[in-house]
Amino acid sequence: MAEKAYADQPTSDIEPLNPPHRLLMAPGPTNVDPRVLTAMSKPTVGQFDPYMFKAMGEVQKMLRTIFKTGNERTMVVDGTSRSAIEAAFVSVIAPGEPVLVCCAGRFGMLLKEIAERCDADVHVIERPWGEVFPIEQIEQAIVEVKPKLVATVQGDTSTTMCQPLEGLGDICHKHGALLYTDATASMVGNDLRVDEWGIDIATTGLQKCFGGPSGMAPITVSDRAAAVMEERKSIEAGVADSAQEIAVKRIRSNYFDLPQVFDYWGPRHLNHHTEATHMLYAAHEAARIIVSEGIDNVIERHRINGAAMSAAIEGMGLKLYGNQSHRMNDVIGVVIPEGVDDAAVRAQLLNDFSVEIASSFGPLKGTIWRIGVMGCNARKDAVLTCAAALGNVLERNGVAVDTGRGIDAALAIYESAERKDNQEN
Amino acid sequence: MAEKAYADQPTSDIEPLNPPHRLLMAPGPTNVDPRVLTAMSKPTVGQFDPYMFKAMGEVQKMLRTIFKTGNERTMVVDGTSRSAIEAAFVSVIAPGEPVLVCCAGRFGMLLKEIAERCDADVHVIERPWGEVFPIEQIEQAIVEVKPKLVATVQGDTSTTMCQPLEGLGDICHKHGALLYTDATASMVGNDLRVDEWGIDIATTGLQKCFGGPSGMAPITVSDRAAAVMEERKSIEAGVADSAQEIAVKRIRSNYFDLPQVFDYWGPRHLNHHTEATHMLYAAHEAARIIVSEGIDNVIERHRINGAAMSAAIEGMGLKLYGNQSHRMNDVIGVVIPEGVDDAAVRAQLLNDFSVEIASSFGPLKGTIWRIGVMGCNARKDAVLTCAAALGNVLERNGVAVDTGRGIDAALAIYESAERKDNQEN
Numbered sequence: 001m002a003e004k005a006y007a008d009q010p011t012s013d014i015e016p017l018n019p020p021h022r023l024l025m026a027p028g029p030t031n032v033d034p035r036v037l038t039a040m041s042k043p044t045v046g047q048f049d050p051y052m053f054k055a056m057g058e059v060q061k062m063l064r065t066i067f068k069t070g071n072e073r074t075m076v077v078d079g080t081s082r083s084a085i086e087a088a089f090v091s092v093i094a095p096g097e098p099v100l101v102c103c104a105g106r107f108g109m110l111l112k113e114i115a116e117r118c119d120a121d122v123h124v125i126e127r128p129w130g131e132v133f134p135i136e137q138i139e140q141a142i143v144e145v146k147p148k149l150v151a152t153v154q155g156d157t158s159t160t161m162c163q164p165l166e167g168l169g170d171i172c173h174k175h176g177a178l179l180y181t182d183a184t185a186s187m188v189g190n191d192l193r194v195d196e197w198g199i200d201i202a203t204t205g206l207q208k209c210f211g212g213p214s215g216m217a218p219i220t221v222s223d224r225a226a227a228v229m230e231e232r233k234s235i236e237a238g239v240a241d242s243a244q245e246i247a248v249k250r251i252r253s254n255y256f257d258l259p260q261v262f263d264y265w266g267p268r269h270l271n272h273h274t275e276a277t278h279m280l281y282a283a284h285e286a287a288r289i290i291v292s293e294g295i296d297n298v299i300e301r302h303r304i305n306g307a308a309m310s311a312a313i314e315g316m317g318l319k320l321y322g323n324q325s326h327r328m329n330d331v332i333g334v335v336i337p338e339g340v341d342d343a344a345v346r347a348q349l350l351n352d353f354s355v356e357i358a359s360s361f362g363p364l365k366g367t368i369w370r371i372g373v374m375g376c377n378a379r380k381d382a383v384l385t386c387a388a389a390l391g392n393v394l395e396r397n398g399v400a401v402d403t404g405r406g407i408d409a410a411l412a413i414y415e416s417a418e419r420k421d422n423q424e425n
Numbered sequence: 426m427a428e429k430a431y432a433d434q435p436t437s438d439i440e441p442l443n444p445p446h447r448l449l450m451a452p453g454p455t456n457v458d459p460r461v462l463t464a465m466s467k468p469t470v471g472q473f474d475p476y477m478f479k480a481m482g483e484v485q486k487m488l489r490t491i492f493k494t495g496n497e498r499t500m501v502v503d504g505t506s507r508s509a510i511e512a513a514f515v516s517v518i519a520p521g522e523p524v525l526v527c528c529a530g531r532f533g534m535l536l537k538e539i540a541e542r543c544d545a546d547v548h549v550i551e552r553p554w555g556e557v558f559p560i561e562q563i564e565q566a567i568v569e570v571k572p573k574l575v576a577t578v579q580g581d582t583s584t585t586m587c588q589p590l591e592g593l594g595d596i597c598h599k600h601g602a603l604l605y606t607d608a609t610a611s612m613v614g615n616d617l618r619v620d621e622w623g624i625d626i627a628t629t630g631l632q633k634c635f636g637g638p639s640g641m642a643p644i645t646v647s648d649r650a651a652a653v654m655e656e657r658k659s660i661e662a663g664v665a666d667s668a669q670e671i672a673v674k675r676i677r678s679n680y681f682d683l684p685q686v687f688d689y690w691g692p693r694h695l696n697h698h699t700e701a702t703h704m705l706y707a708a709h710e711a712a713r714i715i716v717s718e719g720i721d722n723v724i725e726r727h728r729i730n731g732a733a734m735s736a737a738i739e740g741m742g743l744k745l746y747g748n749q750s751h752r753m754n755d756v757i758g759v760v761i762p763e764g765v766d767d768a769a770v771r772a773q774l775l776n777d778f779s780v781e782i783a784s785s786f787g788p789l790k791g792t793i794w795r796i797g798v799m800g801c802n803a804r805k806d807a808v809l810t811c812a813a814a815l816g817n818v819l820e821r822n823g824v825a826v827d828t829g830r831g832i833d834a835a836l837a838i839y840e841s842a843e844r845k846d847n848q849e850n
Binding site: 011012014016017018019020021022024026028029030031032035037038039040041042043044045046047049051055058061062064065078079080081082083086090110113114116117118119205207213214215216250251252253254255256273274275276277278279281282284285288291292350356 | 436437439441442443444445446447449451453454455456457460462463464465466467468469470471472474476480483486487490503504505506507508511515535538539541542543544630632638639640641675676677678679680681698699700701702703704706707709710713716717775781
């Protein structure tokens with residue numbers, strides 16, 4: 001019997017939501033594009049409605065363009081970004097199989113942790129936070145470990161760095177490994193060429209450069225990776241060779257069993273879960289906005305706005321974090337000036353200007369701020385507003401910054417991009 | 426290198442979504458309440474925004490009222506309904522541990538399958554589809570199996586039946602077992618008393634009687650069940666007694682590691698995943714609508730509309746499926762008249778009237794239709810429209826039904842409910 005009475009909790013006074021107007025300049029979630037918000041409020045259709053299948057098919061088509069892949073198995077996982085990472089890992093890796101994780105930040109650590117939960121034989125190579133791996137270091141580890149899966153993070157938001165991946169797929173395949181990359185924070189803001197770079201599985205989320213809401217995770221899977229997963233497809237107990245074979249090989253998750261999810265997204269539309277209709281609408285509109293603008297144009301827009309944000313930071317006299325030649329276009333690290341109270345500055349930014357930026361994790365906690373220019377926030381007024389607000393708050397905290405010079409430097413980037421654009425057209 | 430060129434797939438001609446106007450009378454997903462759709466389009470806030478924590482806290486409070494529980498650990502899992510089932514199972518069950526599954530329909534089979542994926546020692550008791558378990562049969566199996574977890578489905582949509590659960594919690598606890606129930610299709614439409622009935626874990630989804638979108642799964646966990654999960658909380662490799670201990674005991678999923686999710690929803694708000702903000706808005710508004718109307722009033726509304734739908738079916742001369750004293754309030758089974766083409770009738774209903782009803786699965790596929798009266802579709806005009814449309818389509822398919830008499834019978838139910846309501850007030 002219950003000891004606590006649920007009726008004691010008053011709920012009738014709870015009012016409808018009325019969220020504050022934030023400018024979200026942390027590295028995600030970012031403000032959802034208003035067109036995506038509108039799409040989410042469209043009427044519901046059933047999970048087997050012909051219109052639902054049309055919408056799913058269109059999402060797949062558009063995601064292929066954005067992932068730069070011909071992979072048939074390109075779709076979404078119904079969960080936040082890490083749900084797709086786990087779906088990829090649990091569908092590929094059987095217990096005891098060797099996995100090589102490249103770890104140079106918090107999200108490399110997450111890949112390690114997820115691989116461990118799969119009871120993989122996990123091997124980790126590390127770089128200090130803020131660095132990227134030379135491809136040769138990864139290759140050497142592949143030769144030593146002979147992994148089934150090589151797991152990388154393209155853009156580790158914790159460090160703002162973007163791991164070069166070109167050529168890595170061929171190396172993995174030469175040594176019989178599959179290549180996975182977590183492109184949650186990087187994709188759409190930075191170039192990602194799934195087929196050209198030989199990436200077997202890439203996953204992402206909607207809440208960063210897609211400009212959509214958190215809660216749905218695009219994924220693409222090569223035929224090569226799918227073949228590995230299909231081998232592990234559930235076998236009925238009656239036809240399996242032995243109980244042990246089922247235990248070791250069967251995919252350990254129903255929700256994340258990608259071969260079953262493929263059947264749902266494939267031409268037969270075999271029921272698995274009930275697709276998250278309104279999140280699918282969000283994915284559809286977010287993808288449609290990107291393909292309408294052109295994926296390479298969207299990446300370039302993120303590059304220009306990231307450059308403007310960096311210029312503003314340096315222009316006002318702050319220091320950028322890390323090797324800028326490896327920085328993600330869409331995430332800028334700012335060294336927190338000595339003596340400044342990180343939490344107080346961010347609270348003032350939020351309370352006075354309604355602007356959100358982030359700190360970082362682990363060894364970088366309290367050391368750098370991270371500013372995101374993602375999705376529809378990769379635009380001039382968002383960058384200038386964020387810079388002006390940060391400059392003002394720092395001034396009020398006694399830091400000698402020249403906010404005006406920062407804004408000028410950002411504007412110079414935009415002017416130069418416009419001149420270049422005009423010359424080309 | 427890629428063999429297929431992504432550029433070959435034209436995507437620029439894809440138009441914004443414009444879904445058809447459906448009346449969704451299958452047993453979920455149902456039409457999302459327009460107030461919930463509006464809530465989903467509200468501005469985005471960051472995952473650590475004080476407003477986000479306020480919204481999360483309010484969702485928890487309201488879900489406690491709806492689950493009729495004082496459980497602190499009441500929140501949502503970011504995925505469709507089955508994601509919460511898997512989160513519950515994988516967080517409780519270590520490999521080899523005994524689980525008793527009560528199976529009398531498709532969703533009992535799903536519980537069995539998910540328990541198997543956890544490598545549990547799975548014991549199943551069965552009833553023919555369309556029946557419910559006498560509590561004594563479950564108790565006898567508990568005595569024999571001595572399970573760690575007893576898994577039940579409250580409302581198995583595949584059969585329309587509602588499993589009585591009163592008293593089962595005490596029996597489970599007497600024998601050292603935890604009680605889980607899948608209330609996806611039943612909750613809010615039928616009484617569910619988590620604390621009073623001693624249910625340790627109950628899970629559901631938004632897309633049925635909550636009147637929200639698919640993609641988020643409310644869950645409540647008792648202190649007793651949480652203690653079992655917390656024992657399995659990740660231990661750092663350096664402090665564990667042996668490697669074996671980690672492998673056997675550690676929760677096998679990161680995404681579904683409920684102790685970590687508790688930390689995220691708890692007062693410390695330790696970051697796990699990035700909460701699905703706009704789905705949370707949907708959960709908030711769906712729950713708010715329910716607590717404003719009053720959970721018991723909402724259940725009664727489902728009962729009346731389910732009774733009206735049944736009366737319409739019988740009134741027009743069709744046969745109801747199954748023992749009506751165990752039928753879920755919100756799902757009505759209709760025996761498909763002999764010689765009628767199931768798929769053709771449902772296609773005509775959809776194409777001519779834009780009304781969706783469902784068939785069933787397994788032994789009931791092609792044998793019964795299932796009509797849902799769920800969420801905001803548990804209302805008079807939806808029931809009458811569905812009945813009138815079904816009657817008309819059947820007439821056009823040569824079935825001798827008296828649609829008018831069906832509508833009259835439904836109206837009589839509403840009139841009697843109104844009279845009763847007036848007498849009480």
